[in-house]
Amino acid sequence: MPVPGPVLSLVRGEPVAVTIVNRSHDEAAVHWHGIELESFPDGVPNWSGAGRTTLPMIASHDSLTVRFTPPRAGTFIYHSHSNEMQQISSGLYGALVVTEPGQPRDAERDKIVLFSDAGPWLNFIKPPPPTMLNGRVDAAPIELKAGVPTRLRLINIQSDFNLDLTLLDGDATTQWRVLAKDGADLAANQTTARPATLLMTAGQTYDVEVTAAAGTALRLKYQKNGFPEKAAPPQYLPITVK
Numbered sequence: 001m002p003v004p005g006p007v008l009s010l011v012r013g014e015p016v017a018v019t020i021v022n023r024s025h026d027e028a029a030v031h032w033h034g035i036e037l038e039s040f041p042d043g044v045p046n047w048s049g050a051g052r053t054t055l056p057m058i059a060s061h062d063s064l065t066v067r068f069t070p071p072r073a074g075t076f077i078y079h080s081h082s083n084e085m086q087q088i089s090s091g092l093y094g095a096l097v098v099t100e101p102g103q104p105r106d107a108e109r110d111k112i113v114l115f116s117d118a119g120p121w122l123n124f125i126k127p128p129p130p131t132m133l134n135g136r137v138d139a140a141p142i143e144l145k146a147g148v149p150t151r152l153r154l155i156n157i158q159s160d161f162n163l164d165l166t167l168l169d170g171d172a173t174t175q176w177r178v179l180a181k182d183g184a185d186l187a188a189n190q191t192t193a194r195p196a197t198l199l200m201t202a203g204q205t206y207d208v209e210v211t212a213a214a215g216t217a218l219r220l221k222y223q224k225n226g227f228p229e230k231a232a233p234p235q236y237l238p239i240t241v242k
Helices: none
Strands: 008-011 016-021 030-033 063-068 074-080 093-099 110-117 131-133 142-144 150-156 163-169 175-181 193-195 197-200 205-210 217-224 235-241
Touching: 074 150, 074 205, 093 110, 093 150, 131 217, 131 235, 150 197, 197 205
Parallel strands: 008 093, 110 150, 142 235
Antiparallel strands: 016 063, 030 074, 074 093, 110 131, 150 205, 163 197, 163 217, 175 193, 175 205, 217 235
């Protein structure tokens, strides 16, 4: 199974049916994080729903189909809601992107930047593992088109860590526009250019817009918040502009 899971691209107002097949040896459940749904498909086993329609846990080698209609566009997350510390850090998560009708996501101008744990971390005495970005500890570079505004969908699905983010041009902090937080668009007076820094808590999403000139050497610096350098050194996502 790839880590992270595939990007689920949905359209606001269009009904969907998602079949979850549990090929693991553990019980499983999947939660659709940040999006307002009816209780049953929301993904909290033995709690979501009511009476005889309570959502069951998905047994090993069994499956479950949930149906819902995305009520709004935005950046969301799907992830395990069973034995989360083990299953999320082992890869049961992914980006859930809902777009407006007639406005499909353009992958050249709309990038997923998903932060996660590099494997389970259950001993809080030991230093934490490095952060993975889009499933890799050594982040693969992303490419932007010069002069073209590009949306970065920033997602932090680490199990219990906050992240400090800074977009650098060389060694200097550059600027970006924050467009949305937790799947909700910000008001126009909140989307003006600002220094490109963020503190992201676990389970948060931000959409930011970056516009850069050709030849710019950008790097997205990310570091677990609250740990000394020797325990959690900064990591970098290289960004090329052409």
